[in-house]
Amino acid sequence: MSKSSASFTCTACAAPYKKWQGRCDACGAWNSIVEEAPLSSGPKALGSKGRAIPLTDLATEEDPPPRASSGIDELDRVLGGGLVPASAILVGGDPGIGKSTLLLQAAASFARRGLKILYISGEEAAAQVRMRAQRLGLQDAPVGLGAETNLRDILTTLDAERPALAIIDSIQTMWLDTVEAAPGSVSQVRAAAHELVTFAKKRGVAVILVGHVTKEGQIAGPRVVEHMVDTVLYFEGERGHQFRILRAVKNRFGPADEIGVFEMTGNGLAQVTNPSALFLSDRDRPAPGSAVFAGIEGTRPVLTEIQALVAPSTLGTPRRTVVGLDSGRLSTILAVLEARCGIPFTGLDVFLNVAGGLRVNEPAADLAVAGALLSAREDVAIPPDMVLFGEISLSGALRPVGQTENRLKEASKLGFQQATLPTGSKTTGGTGMRLQQMADLTAFVGEMFGAG
């Protein structure tokens, strides 16, 4: 059966269904399937004769897209070096994380550099946005401000004004009068995003769509918006924590996984140009259970502290609580420690945490995680001037990871004097740090904790 006959869609993963059901077969979400209005245009027109598309060849020369700098370096880097004209960008994040604040600051900064910017708020009245601008000291920036949710009116305005960039805050509040569904529904969000992205490409207007994320971590409504745009950025952070991380999860015009680091202050978001210093500044005195990981986020080395707490459990199934890391990765490392080094964690609760609210996705963090776990379990502190990195394989061997030299340079810059890393890591030794290269986890345990 063709997909177009489907009239129900899962709001979590966008899987199509012909009739309603309580649970999505594709992603397992409950009560996520909703009815969708039929498409008003589409395959039915395909019988008519189309127009031949002009073809070129692969060698056709094209200048790299010129980019506009926002003047906010942390934002420019995440965009892959500035804003690409006529591109479509989705900025997702939890409600209240600071998306509107970030984009108002970006709008003002672009406008002050001479770009024509429209900021369309569908969530707040113009007066509210003006109040925020005043609080941020941005009231003089020549940003065009509109408060509207009707997309027909918005597109008419954009067509008349032809700004370099239009910010739509948020895509979930927008509605098309041609789609019979409530604003925020899958059909509306999908149709609105489609109209805006198409407009961006045709008219050369870059658009930034703001999208709220559901508690499962997905852009509320359809993930399809992610597929439509060129760039997807997530604005993350722990509530009650002042750090905010803008992460590129998809970028047609730059590296994905690049991050920009900000701090939420009373006067809006401030850039954090040296995140390592910031993530480590919270560090308590060197204590058992703490290991410093020399990681790479996008193109940039970032040092973070991995903290572990290991305590006797009163539960039949001991607790495994992880913040900022993949819990599957923790289970794997615990299993390798037990099977290859004979160090069991049975009967022990394990808590693992990345300090500062950062999320670490690199397998290179394995060795620092193992270090923190062992240090907590054995109650032996890791030397405070040591960084660790390396991937642990299921056999217990340590595997070298990329960008060894960059990791060491960053650590050395911040005053670290020794590093523990896998044998075979590519380094010139140019940093002058004391390097302890280890072939496997057993050697590491023996060296650091005198056991194994």
Ligand code: TYD
């Ligand atoms: P906001 O940008 O409205 O979040 P979003 O658009 O993602 O929903 O941010 C709201 C939060 O940021 C709010 O809790 C107050 C805080 N905030 C500051 O701490 N300092 C500031 O200067 C501003 C404007 C907001």
Ligand code: MG
């Ligand atoms: Mg907002």
